[in-house]
Amino acid sequence: MPDDPWQPPRILLAVDLVILTLRAARLHVLLVNRGIDPFRGAPALPGGFLADEHEDIEAAARRELAEEAGLSGVHLEPLGVYGEPGRDPRGRVVSVAHLAIAPRLPEPVAGTDAVHASWTPVDDILAPGAELAFDHRRIIVDGVERARAKLEHTALATAFCAESFTISELQQVYEAVWGVRLDPRNFYRKVQGARGFIVAVGPMRKPSNGRPARLFKAGPVHVLTPPMTRP
């Protein structure tokens, strides 16, 4: 059996984006409505194929981030690979999922290309009965879990905030992502105790009511010592 010189298979490579942000003290993820046929009309994660054979994977993720969400300069990190053979009816598609964190209050969509993007509370889209294209439900679950875990040991929470923020705003990030209530006094002590996590900038006044809060910005350290422990 003189089989021809074996050639490895060629597959399609895509990137998908789990973009998280905070809106109204709830964790939201950016979803688009699919316009083309596999899962047409269903909500899906922003993403797409590599533009050409020489495009870097992270560059493709940043390109989709700008094209489909109008975002740039946000936190972006690889999340995982999703390549189960039957996940895409069009053929063998392997997707490299990325996790992006957007600061609060980015304009509702501001999409340049796909205007069909919208922020959706993760609780709603992960509730039983909600439908998502492909295996994007699993990808969102993994992305949220990654964010929850990294909030404990890294300064990722500052990526949810604007350049300067108050400690209670930072606390809202932890409460929304973890889905718990935290004691403001203990939170204050712990955040201040983690060296290099946040540094003071100046005082401000809160628009509503109450004592004005000090303003902070993200510090130089990305690994928290001691870590923030989840209840």
Next chain:
Amino acid sequence: MPDDPWQPPRILLAVDLVILTLRAARLHVLLVNRGIDPFRGAPALPGGFLADEHEDIEAAARRELAEEAGLSGVHLEPLGVYGEPGRDPRGRVVSVAHLAIAPRLPEPVAGTDAVHASWTPVDDILAPGAELAFDHRRIIVDGVERARAKLEHTALATAFCAESFTISELQQVYEAVWGVRLDPRNFYRKVQGARGFIVAVGPMRKPSNGRPARLFKAGPVHVLTPPMTRP
């Protein structure tokens, strides 16, 4: 400019394996000597292309694990994606790296196919001056760091041990992977305090000398509470 209907590029998908184990109280990684031309003769991680278009990625990793290392039934988890455009001179190759943990004392190689596999101390191969094919140095660094981090919060350390083991054997795992010395008495207390981490089986005698140690096996819990803290 009626450009033809755009077609996404097709790329080659590979799997690479970082297989870690303990030998003589040192952390080792399995390396093969490349027999074909890109980086011929240089040490490299075991791995290869997808067998066909329908092979699952994790299945490909397990296949390479058996073919190139003669291992089966060991811990295996995805590590990350390495797809930088210039990393393989043959073309656009995207590799899905996996991390595998082998119990101590698997027979030196026992390779069925590639007999050129050998265990190498990670300290040696990561020392400046050592040469590795492709970007495999970076992959090994990431794999070791993943193992170090997971030892803190999960029961991954038991994957380095045989089915039953003593507490001091478990301590050797932590010391080798973290590269530190630990107090046996505090380690004993901490391991016992993590509920569900290890469960007792029966007493044994140590071959050399000293008081016989109790035998344990891996418990049902994979998330350690409280975690093992790295000094």
Next chain:
DNA sequence: AGAGGTTCCTGTCGAACTGACAAAAAGTTA
């Protein structure tokens, strides 16, 4: 101006945890 309300910030206190070290227990070797 003062009362009341809200939020921010500083403390306090007991329980739990950690790292450093002592010492007994149970074997092997000389």
Next chain:
DNA sequence: TAACTTTTTGTCAGTTCGACAGGAACCTCT
């Protein structure tokens, strides 16, 4: 039997953590 090695059980002081009290600073309403 003495010496040695390794495992196992404690002890103890310093630190951290969760729960809670209370003062400080601002707003709004009367």
